[in-house]
Amino acid sequence: MSEAAVASVVRHKRANDHPLVQLVLVRFREFLREPEALFWVFVFPILLAAGLGIAFRNRPAEVLKIGAVTPQLADSLRREKLLDVQQFTAREAEEALRTGKVALLALPASSGGVTYRYDDTNPDGRAARLLADAAIQRGAGRMDPVAATDRLMREPGSRYIDFLIPGLLGMNLMGSAIWGMGFAIVDARRKKLMKRLIATPMPRHYYLLSFLLSRLLLLVIEVAVVLGFGVWVFGVPARGSLLDLALLCVLGSMAFSALGLLIASRAQTIEAASGLMNVTMMPMWIVSGVFFSSQRFPDMVQPLIKALPLTAAIDALRMNMLQGGSLAQVAPQMGVLGAWLVLCFMLALKLFRWR
């Protein structure tokens, strides 16, 4: 072959770059070259899980701190192993109770009785009251009419960290999808890069598709990081089928991506977009049960909360991981996610501003 012929073959071969592949590569490069994004997506959830996991780790057994103001009371209370008893002067005792250093104070009452001072809205206070009273009554010679023995079970799956990891996973799915879509799209629009792209023969749906595809690929890493950390470090159970779990993550991520696309469909500035994103995500962080159960909110608003995509995603993830639920059992949640996906995507396509 002549040199020119070789050159033309080479040129022909290189000219076959697929636009979609190039667009996805661009998404990856931009993401990987943004250290902040890497931190929020990969490092932050782990730090959060680690921090909360340690703060709420299950201690051998909860020891409650209480205070007593006389040595006699302190002695009889110390027989209860679940109480950590400190003896105070009357003044120190008040201070300790008020600042929450102790959950309960035992004070001598007239006629040899005892007075408990505690906050009855605090579960620790109520538990301390039961333990302290039992200790004092038994110390004074009370016999229990019914013999009782304890058989303890501590099972992974019912701890706070087990509750938390699926919540964090859901929160991460939402955050990375909405931030990932929103900022990149609005930035490209603001810099008129989007306008420049649509002036080329690039098929427009490739542009949007490149966001979804790169999201799916990053999702694998994100889920693996958070899940791997929870399972490996805290022994969080993954009782359901992993394939089902993967499907739920994909569905959730797509629904949030569609929501992100909708948020970014018209915004012209980063400020406007990030305002919209916060307004969208903040309520869900609170009510959708990331850190505490969404059941704590009044019954009246439960249907509303259940219709939120993050609630659906987290409920489905918990059902799968903690209870080993099948896809059929999370069908309502999948329905909610599917509805958000379709509605947001269609609305976004209708509203989307290319310039």
Next chain:
Amino acid sequence: MNFALRVHRLRKTFKDVVAVDCLDLEVRPGECFGLLGPNGAGKTTTIEICEGITSSDSGDVEVLGMRWSEHADLLRQRLGIQLQETQLAEKLTVYETVRLFRSFFRQGPETAEVIALVQLEEKEKSRVGNLSGGQKQRLALACALVGDPELLFLDEPTTGLDPQARRQLWELIDRFKLDGRTILLTTHYMDEAERLCERVAIMDHGKTIALGTPRELIKSIGVEHMLEFSGGGSARALDTSVLCRLEGVRDVQAENGSVRMQVTELHRAVPALLNELGRQGIPLTELRTRSATLEDVFVTLTGRHLRDE
């Protein structure tokens, strides 16, 4: 005759502002055609309608014998477009950027060839964010050239560049002209239009107010030279009405101490002026003559400067 671009009675309004008002344009194959005018004259709107990224209210646009409504996909493959103030992704390298744009086109030179064409080989691995203004503009040009376009649209290619970077870009554009490409460029620099364009349309308020080669346009105002002088502090006492009557002088304008004269015959006007100044006893502190430019054409036609407002 075949036209690379034909615009007929084009009209575009934004809310209550008429951006383009009944505009006609014809660009011949192989020529470099300039749309010259001040900011807000409607140049960018016009070029973006021709590029198929802005819709018109009425009128007809025919690009390479095709219309956007019928052959959008085909047209996009054959046009090279550089938009005003596009910021390419800062985190990508020069090579990655050009390769991305190259992937959208069915045919065209290889990525490395295009980069060599705009003389950015040494910057191939640099991030876009680290490039100078001139280098960014050359990269934007590379992105316009990846599809080996027949028709190249350049919207203010040198705005905001330093003189050296402008000259470098002009040399590149010169080279594309040698390849026989058709170029439509907008600019508000008259020297740029004179240097690069075979024909120029001067736009103002969405209309063409003059059309022709730079030489023709300059000739059309009937003045070939400009004579400028100042006479220090005593120039205020100068009686300009006398200057108007001097031989070979068409018009006289006095502007804070300096005087501008439109002159048809330099060899008669200069001695006459010196004579007159001597008679009035006014010392000459500065005297300049130059050929009339497109700027003078614009000033003559509109009474304003290109870069006023």
